[in-house]
Amino acid sequence: MLPEGVNSSYYRARYYDQSAGRFISEDPIGFAGEQNFYSYSNNRVPDLDDPFGLCPQDKPCHCGCKKCHTVNMLVTGYDNSFRSTGKNPGDRGYGITTSGAKAEPGTIAAPRHIPFGTGMYVPDYGCGTVQDRGGRKTIAGTHIDVWFSTTKQADNWGVHRHVPVEVCDD
Amino acid sequence: MTSDEFQRLAAAFLAIAAFAPSAMAKPEIVLLRTKATFSAQSPESHWSVPIKSSDGGTVYILSLEPDFDTRHHVVTLELVLRHPGENSTSANLLDPTGKRHGLQAYDFAAADLAQGADKSAFGEKRVLSPKNLSLTLQVTISRTTVKPTSEAAYEIERLDLQIDISPSKA
Numbered sequence: 001m002l003p004e005g006v007n008s009s010y011y012r013a014r015y016y017d018q019s020a021g022r023f024i025s026e027d028p029i030g031f032a033g034e035q036n037f038y039s040y041s042n043n044r045v046p047d048l049d050d051p052f053g054l055c056p057q058d059k060p061c062h063c064g065c066k067k068c069h070t071v072n073m074l075v076t077g078y079d080n081s082f083r084s085t086g087k088n089p090g091d092r093g094y095g096i097t098t099s100g101a102k103a104e105p106g107t108i109a110a111p112r113h114i115p116f117g118t119g120m121y122v123p124d125y126g127c128g129t130v131q132d133r134g135g136r137k138t139i140a141g142t143h144i145d146v147w148f149s150t151t152k153q154a155d156n157w158g159v160h161r162h163v164p165v166e167v168c169d170d
Numbered sequence: 171m172t173s174d175e176f177q178r179l180a181a182a183f184l185a186i187a188a189f190a191p192s193a194m195a196k197p198e199i200v201l202l203r204t205k206a207t208f209s210a211q212s213p214e215s216h217w218s219v220p221i222k223s224s225d226g227g228t229v230y231i232l233s234l235e236p237d238f239d240t241r242h243h244v245v246t247l248e249l250v251l252r253h254p255g256e257n258s259t260s261a262n263l264l265d266p267t268g269k270r271h272g273l274q275a276y277d278f279a280a281a282d283l284a285q286g287a288d289k290s291a292f293g294e295k296r297v298l299s300p301k302n303l304s305l306t307l308q309v310t311i312s313r314t315t316v317k318p319t320s321e322a323a324y325e326i327e328r329l330d331l332q333i334d335i336s337p338s339k340a
Contacts, residue, residue, distance in 0.1 A: 086272075086274070092275070093275075093292055096272060098272060099239075099281065100245070101322075103272065112237060115239050116238070117241075132272060135262075135267065136259055139271075
């Protein structure tokens, strides 16, 4: 029984106190889980998923990836236009990414600490692979650019903040 | 102040004003011919060279920086120009906007070089004249060896560049 006045929410297997920012009933798995019965997914949100309070499990990954982790990213759009690449149709290297691959739907420009070939799932965009780079000042940290075939599509995408992007670890 | 004194003072002022622009002009970049080399045998040893001005000071640092795939193959080498003291996250001054995507003339991608340097998007001889930097780089690919890593991907085993740096009017 919960004390009166507690602003709580029931999350399938236990209660969460919104004012305290913690669970107020024990994880039903008890000592078989971790020592703190009031935490969630060993406090490794959003890597792990534990909707029933029973056992932290890796979230199923999209895009055929076996293992992944989620990073909140700033996601903007780009295309092959002069504005994005400094090249016009017919110019040398037009439509070619920094890795040498042809730019196509699913091409992602990511900071240099994310290797070429890294798979990603970007909500509302879909599956993609890091094949491109951008300027070191703009495509840096947790900012990525997703490729579109037209400038209009890239502009329509706009700026998406705090996007939970799945980064494949395979 | 007498009329004579005023005239002498005015003449001195005009003389200083006439010579000031040349006296305050930036020292010119010193001609430089150098060879840049990358070898996959020692991928961590990054080539770099200081670019000096006529007063003996170092104006820029030119370096060749590897960009890796998920299996640590070197997929692309980027020729990077920076001011002395700037770190690896600082912008490449060869990118005039600082936010360009896609393969550029200062990039050397294994996939783009796979059919030979002469068949690469920017050819084996490239001229880089970054705006407002008072220098021109003539880059010639003198030797390149790439090998396939999978069906559609390549890595750079070796790249030798002949680089000629000369002053240019900004």
